[in-house]
Amino acid sequence: MNGHAANGSAVEQVNGHAAEVAAVEQAFRPAPFNVAAVRRDFPILQQQIYGKPLVYLDNAATAQKPTSVIDAISNYYLADNANIHRGVHLLSERATAAYEGAREAVRRFLNAAESREIVFVRGTTEAVNLVAHSYARPALKPDDEIVVSVMEHHSNFVPWKMACEATGARLRVVPITDAGELRMDEYERLLCDRTRLVALGHVSNALGTVNPVADIVRLAHARGIPVLLDGAQAVPHMAVDVGALDCDFYAFSGHKLFGPTGIGVLYGKAALMDHMPPWQGGGDMISSVTLEEVRYNTLPAKFEAGTPDIAGAIGLAAAIEYLNGLDRVAAAAHEAALTRYLEERLSGFPDVTLVGRAPGKAGIVSFVMSSAHPHDIGTVLDHEGVAIRTGHHCCQPLMHRLGVPATARVSFAFYNTREEVDRFVDALARVREMFG
Amino acid sequence: MSDLRELYQEVILDHHKRPRNFGPLAAANHNADGHNPLCGDRLTVHVDVADGVIRGVSFEGAGCAISRASASLMTDAVKGKSVAEAERLFEEFRQMVTSGVDQAVEESLGKLTVFCGVREFPSRVKCASLSWHTLHAALESKDTAVSTE
Numbered sequence: 001m002n003g004h005a006a007n008g009s010a011v012e013q014v015n016g017h018a019a020e021v022a023a024v025e026q027a028f029r030p031a032p033f034n035v036a037a038v039r040r041d042f043p044i045l046q047q048q049i050y051g052k053p054l055v056y057l058d059n060a061a062t063a064q065k066p067t068s069v070i071d072a073i074s075n076y077y078l079a080d081n082a083n084i085h086r087g088v089h090l091l092s093e094r095a096t097a098a099y100e101g102a103r104e105a106v107r108r109f110l111n112a113a114e115s116r117e118i119v120f121v122r123g124t125t126e127a128v129n130l131v132a133h134s135y136a137r138p139a140l141k142p143d144d145e146i147v148v149s150v151m152e153h154h155s156n157f158v159p160w161k162m163a164c165e166a167t168g169a170r171l172r173v174v175p176i177t178d179a180g181e182l183r184m185d186e187y188e189r190l191l192c193d194r195t196r197l198v199a200l201g202h203v204s205n206a207l208g209t210v211n212p213v214a215d216i217v218r219l220a221h222a223r224g225i226p227v228l229l230d231g232a233q234a235v236p237h238m239a240v241d242v243g244a245l246d247c248d249f250y251a252f253s254g255h256k257l258f259g260p261t262g263i264g265v266l267y268g269k270a271a272l273m274d275h276m277p278p279w280q281g282g283g284d285m286i287s288s289v290t291l292e293e294v295r296y297n298t299l300p301a302k303f304e305a306g307t308p309d310i311a312g313a314i315g316l317a318a319a320i321e322y323l324n325g326l327d328r329v330a331a332a333a334h335e336a337a338l339t340r341y342l343e344e345r346l347s348g349f350p351d352v353t354l355v356g357r358a359p360g361k362a363g364i365v366s367f368v369m370s371s372a373h374p375h376d377i378g379t380v381l382d383h384e385g386v387a388i389r390t391g392h393h394c395c396q397p398l399m400h401r402l403g404v405p406a407t408a409r410v411s412f413a414f415y416n417t418r419e420e421v422d423r424f425v426d427a428l429a430r431v432r433e434m435f436g
Numbered sequence: 437m438s439d440l441r442e443l444y445q446e447v448i449l450d451h452h453k454r455p456r457n458f459g460p461l462a463a464a465n466h467n468a469d470g471h472n473p474l475c476g477d478r479l480t481v482h483v484d485v486a487d488g489v490i491r492g493v494s495f496e497g498a499g500c501a502i503s504r505a506s507a508s509l510m511t512d513a514v515k516g517k518s519v520a521e522a523e524r525l526f527e528e529f530r531q532m533v534t535s536g537v538d539q540a541v542e543e544s545l546g547k548l549t550v551f552c553g554v555r556e557f558p559s560r561v562k563c564a565s566l567s568w569h570t571l572h573a574a575l576e577s578k579d580t581a582v583s584t585e
Contacts, residue, residue: 373500375475375563376444383440392476405476405498434444435452435501 033327033334038415041066041322045415052385055420060205060233060364060411061389063258065319072318073260073311083307085284099310102317103300109320110250111241112267116299119273120308123264124232125155127251128199130266130303131228132159134276135249136197142168145194147225149174149182149211150401151204154394156230160199169196176401180207180356184215191223198227202234202250206393206409207356208339208364210234217247226272232256236413237335237362239328242267254312258413259319263312266303273299280305331414335363338412338421345425351432355407363412366393369428372435374408380434384427442553443560444501447509452501457511461494466577470497470570472562477503481570488519493571500563506551507567513548519575526568533564 039045042064047054056064076098082091084099100115107115121127136146146160150173164171172195174187182200191198198220203210213229220227226248234240235252242250249272254263268276278285278296282305287295296302342365346352355366369377374390381388389409392399399405410424464482471478479497483490493515495507510529514522525548528541533554542549554564 373475373477373498375477375500375560376502379443379557379560380440391474396476399476405478434449 033330033414035334035415035417038326039417041068042415043067049385049387050383053423055384055386055416055423057410057412057416057420057424058387058389059236059413059416060256060409062255062261063236063413064415065258065260065315066322068322069259069315069318073315076311076314081311084310085301095310098314098317099308102313105317105320106265106267109324110265110267111243113243114270117267117270117273119266119268119300119303120313121251121264121266121303122262122309123253123255124153124230124251125159125253125264127249127264127266128156128228128230129159130279131199131249131251131268132163134279134303135226135272136160136163136169137167138277139196140164140167140169143194144169144196145172145190145192146170147172147174147187147190147195147198147200147220149176149187149200151176151180151182151207151209151395151398152199152201153205153230153232154396155232156199156201156228157397170194173397174200176209176398179358180204180209181358182209182211182216184212187216188219191220191225193223195220195223195225198225199230200227201230201232202240203231203237203362203364204356204395204398205233205364206366206395206398206407207358208233208361208366208411209356209358210238210360210362213245213247217245221246233362233364237332248272254316254319257316257319258322259316260309260312263309263316265316270299273303276303278302278305282306284308326414334414335412335416336360338416338418339363339365341418342410342421342424345421346428349428349432351436352428355402355404365410366407367409368404368407369431372431374406376435377408377428377431380431381424381427384423384430386424386427388424439553439556443557445550445553447547447550448501448505451505451508455495455504455508457494457508457515459494459496461492463492464494466574468570468574470566470573472499472503472566474559474562475500477563477566479503479507479567479570481507481567481574483571483574485519485575490514490517490519490522495567495570499566502551502554502560502563503566506564509548509550510567510571513546514571522571522575526572529568530565533561 044064080094082095084096103115103118106118148160160171172190175183202213217227228249229247231250231252235257248269250267252265255261284301285297285305287297351370352367378390391406461482463484466483466485469480477499479495482494484492493511528545529548531537532552551564554560
């Protein structure tokens with residue numbers, strides 16, 4: 001402390017302290033996110049809908065694609081297209097290198113131990129079905145149990161329901177609080193010596209709730225139970241480290257991660273997947289075939305029957321590369337600020353009720369409006385250029401639990417802006433004008 | 437904005453806010469449940485049929501403005517009509533909201549033509565026709581459930 005401050009007034013000392021705190025905060029505050037710059041990477045956003053600039057707030061359904069992803073797919077077809085593996089010509093070698101390079105990019109993205117633990121599938125749905133078919137069904141016996149939650153997307157509910165119906169096993173469902181959080185006490189209570197697998201969403205697509213996945217995995221592993229996490233709504237918003245999480249399976253879709261449709265990822269621990277029977281039969285998943293016997297290929301080819309979505313994998317790798325070039329912490333902070341701002345503005349609508357009020361939600365604001373049905377909200381908003389999703393969001397058990405037939409859902413990506421939130425709120429005022 | 441006004445015409449908004457023939461029907465001898473899985477909407481149509489004539493009709497349930505107004509206007513339109521006339525109206529209504537109809541049919545549909553704008557909104561056609569499908573199911577047989585899927 002210098003002499004001046006020591007002799008100075010109390011006010012100066014307080015101000016000096018405040019400045020110090022501000023400086024420290026500044027040093028730890030993430031750099032402001034440059035939304036204008038990222039928006040230039042997404043040409044689709046620069047268009048008019050019914051004569052008004054598009055406000056795209058349906059990112060949880062599918063995210064838009066940056067130019068680099070579109071170019072990567074286009075360039076592959078323009079210059080490198082060939083079938084992969086076993087081709088002796090240069091194009092096939094280039095295509096194989098790009099496809100396997102994409103696998104390695106996904107491995108690094110998830111921090112998986114080995115690239116053979118990355119299986120390319122069509123999307124999250126197919127990934128969950130693969131595990132249900134090749135891991136769960138062969139293991140399940142009558143009265144065995146699989147633990148899911150009431151907030152699961154149908155994709156992480158129906159495959160388990162089907163596996164249970166086929167084997168006589170039972171589905172146990174973790175309830176949620178009224179705010180939309182998992183009842184962790186109930187979760188722990190449901191884990192028992194009959195539990196064969198836990199299958200839970202990392203982030204809820206309908207509520208935005210971020211589930212405590214580290215605790216979920218730890219509690220299950222303490223009882224020797226493997227865990228599958230549905231990461232479809234998590235990877236677009238946060239860095240996911242499957243190595244640190246120690247989950248046994250992790251699934252996500254390319255198209256929600258700013259990549260193309262038709263490609264997704266199943267991460268699975270090699271120790272488990274090595275012992276799982278193949279799912280589909282065909283090319284690439286075999287090592288040899290005679291009339292008498294088929295020998296299956298090793299991981300990951302064992303689970304990739306037929307010519308895969310090569311361009312999709314290359315596009316997904318380009319999306320990951322794009323994300324790696326962003327400050328993801330700043331992007332997440334930007335999305336969180338948008339979410340808070342929207343919820344603040346909605347608090348001015350007495351006829352709006354938020355559905356899902358878990359702290360630290362991931363860029364999703366679901367709501368109902370007493371004066372208007374979600375479907376009507378969606379149609380009026382569309383005519384104001386604002387795209388949102390309305391309906392049950394493939395979560396009918398959750399809608400039933402919440403006592404609503406449907407909700408209207410805003411879902412953000414890092415390219416959304418405060419001005420877009422204002423446009424949305426203005427459009428919602430128009431809904432109230434019509435139906436209120 | 438003009439086409440949005442064509443979808444949400446004043447008559448539709450009025451029937452949405454103040455649905456006619458809404459509630460149970462004590463004398464009903466035909467009932468059916470309708471379900472639109474797209475939006476989770478469910479409605480029930482009650483009909484009292486005697487000698488091939490719809491003596492009474494009502495509906496219950498929750499839904500969007502289009503489905504509610506459509507059910508309300510439908511009950512007004514078919515009350516007192518023969519079952520055959522109601523089925524003909526259903527066919528004409530279905531045509532209007534999917535492919536469009538000529539002037540003669542428009543005249544036959546009367547007030548129901550407020551739903552002609554639905555044709556421009558493919559995602560809303562099911563909302564407008566749910567009540568009609570449900571009425572049809574109620575008339576065809578007793579106590580069944582239909583879905584727009």
